[in-house]
Amino acid sequence: xxxxxxxxxxxxxxxxxxxxxxxxxxxxxxxxxxxxxxxxxxxxxxxxxxxxxxxxxxxxxxxxxxxx
Numbered sequence: 001x002x003x004x005x006x007x008x009x010x011x012x013x014x015x016x017x018x019x020x021x022x023x024x025x026x027x028x029x030x031x032x033x034x035x036x037x038x039x040x041x042x043x044x045x046x047x048x049x050x051x052x053x054x055x056x057x058x059x060x061x062x063x064x065x066x067x068x
Contacts, residue, residue, distance in 0.1 A: 002048050008040035 003009035010027060012019040027034050047053070 002044050003041070004044075006037075008037065008044040010037060 003011065005011040010023045010033075012023050027037065
């Protein structure tokens with residue numbers, strides 16, 4: 001849900017070992033693509049899944065449940 005194909009990840013169909021191997025080979029061969037995917041993945045993590053972001057969500061949830 002968070003990752004975008006070609007921006008923050010290279011997505012492959014589930015249970016498709018050939019597609020996974022081809023994608024890994026492509027990533028290894030294309031430096032600019034690897035840099036773009038790495039940067040996009042890190043940005044996505046920082047904005048949506050970092051400890052800070054998830055911690056704030058959990059804190060609000062717990063505070064809402066406890067009335068604090």
